[in-house]
Amino acid sequence: MSRILIVGANGQLGTDMMKLAEKNGVTCKGIDYPDIDITKTGSVRSVVDAEKPSIIINCAAFTAVDDCETKKEAAFKVNADGCGILAQESQRVKAKLIHISTDYVFDGTKTTPYVESDVPSPATEYGKSKLDGEMQIAQYTENYQIYRIAWLYGLYGNNFVKTIRNAALKKQGTSDGLKVVNDQYGSPTWTVDVCNQIFAAMDLGLKGVFHCTSEGSCTWYDFAKAIVDAYGINTPVNPCSTEEFPRPAPRPKFSVLENERLKKAGVNIMPHWKDAFNSYTMLEK
Numbered sequence: 001m002s003r004i005l006i007v008g009a010n011g012q013l014g015t016d017m018m019k020l021a022e023k024n025g026v027t028c029k030g031i032d033y034p035d036i037d038i039t040k041t042g043s044v045r046s047v048v049d050a051e052k053p054s055i056i057i058n059c060a061a062f063t064a065v066d067d068c069e070t071k072k073e074a075a076f077k078v079n080a081d082g083c084g085i086l087a088q089e090s091q092r093v094k095a096k097l098i099h100i101s102t103d104y105v106f107d108g109t110k111t112t113p114y115v116e117s118d119v120p121s122p123a124t125e126y127g128k129s130k131l132d133g134e135m136q137i138a139q140y141t142e143n144y145q146i147y148r149i150a151w152l153y154g155l156y157g158n159n160f161v162k163t164i165r166n167a168a169l170k171k172q173g174t175s176d177g178l179k180v181v182n183d184q185y186g187s188p189t190w191t192v193d194v195c196n197q198i199f200a201a202m203d204l205g206l207k208g209v210f211h212c213t214s215e216g217s218c219t220w221y222d223f224a225k226a227i228v229d230a231y232g233i234n235t236p237v238n239p240c241s242t243e244e245f246p247r248p249a250p251r252p253k254f255s256v257l258e259n260e261r262l263k264k265a266g267v268n269i270m271p272h273w274k275d276a277f278n279s280y281t282m283l284e285k
């Protein structure tokens with residue numbers, strides 16, 4: 001039976017990964033900073049030697065996309081070198097490494113969904129550090145699965161759903177509306193679906209990089225409208241352009257990923273983003 005070590009277990013995705021593992025009766029141990037520091041070999045090694053995992057799932061990362069522009073060294077330490085250390089330690093104890101990556105490895109200039117064979121070309125320091133992490137994993141171990149996800153939301157941690165919901169509630173009853181970018185496309189993806197997909201595919205002998213986002217796509221504006229509608233908040237949502245809402249790290253215009261490899265393997269269970277968001281809001285109510 002697999003012994004799973006979930007690293008980054010207190011984060012947005014890691015928390016649901018722990019809960020779903022427990023629900024599925026999977027033996028797992030969760031750990032997070034500072035009880036493990038993936039940038040330090042000694043720290044990772046002592047945890048791996050104590051837990052003797054057969055599978056390591058890495059949900060830990062430096063995820064503040066804008067901060068990565070100014071804290072490049074710290075971002076690369078966690079997102080790139082941390083992955084290298086995890087890969088070497090996984091290889092040392094013959095454990096499989098499951099790692100989470102991102103749509104930001106692409107620059108968003110394509111107009112059709114990105115497949116796994118598309119050549120990455122990140123435009124941000126976050127994306128570059130995450131791509132470096134993917135490459136270090138491939139360099140140090142053969143036994144790995146990397147799942148590229150995007151536009152993540154869930155019950156735990158901060159995300160777009162909570163930001164829009166809170167902003168809309170604050171403005172309810174005022175004449176102000178929300179302005180939300182309507183020229184960036186992606187696929188809102190629920191943490192729980194990512195976890196279920198990973199648990200469904202992890203023991204099947206699949207290796208390499210997999211796109212793992214919900215089906216269908218929309219703009220941030222479309223998603224914000226769906227959020228406000230789902231919670232019955234009476235605040236207008238107005239479309240705006242990327243130029244009207246500049247960010248330190250440029251966001252990809254087109255971030256839609258096709259789960260081509262999961263589909264070809266016959267194991268894609270990612271739902272349409274609208275169905276997933278409906279399930280999420282039902283759970284919350």
Ligand SMILES: NC(=O)c1ccc[n+]([C@@H]2O[C@H](COP(=O)([O-])OP(=O)(O)OC[C@H]3O[C@@H](n4cnc5c(N)ncnc54)[C@H](OP(=O)(O)O)[C@@H]3O)[C@@H](O)[C@H]2O)c1
Nearest residue numbers: 008010011012013033037038060061063100102149150152
């Ligand atoms: N959020 C998204 O929209 C999104 C989209 C695409 C891909 N992803 C990827 O999905 C994965 C999970 O994201 P998330 O939203 O769940 O992230 P999160 O909520 O920020 O969680 C990341 C966790 O990693 C921990 N961590 C940071 N540095 C560490 C270190 N040196 N050693 C050990 N743990 C460390 C953090 O601890 P502290 O809180 O103490 O720093 C935190 O608990 C990441 O790989 C991310 O790149 C996320």
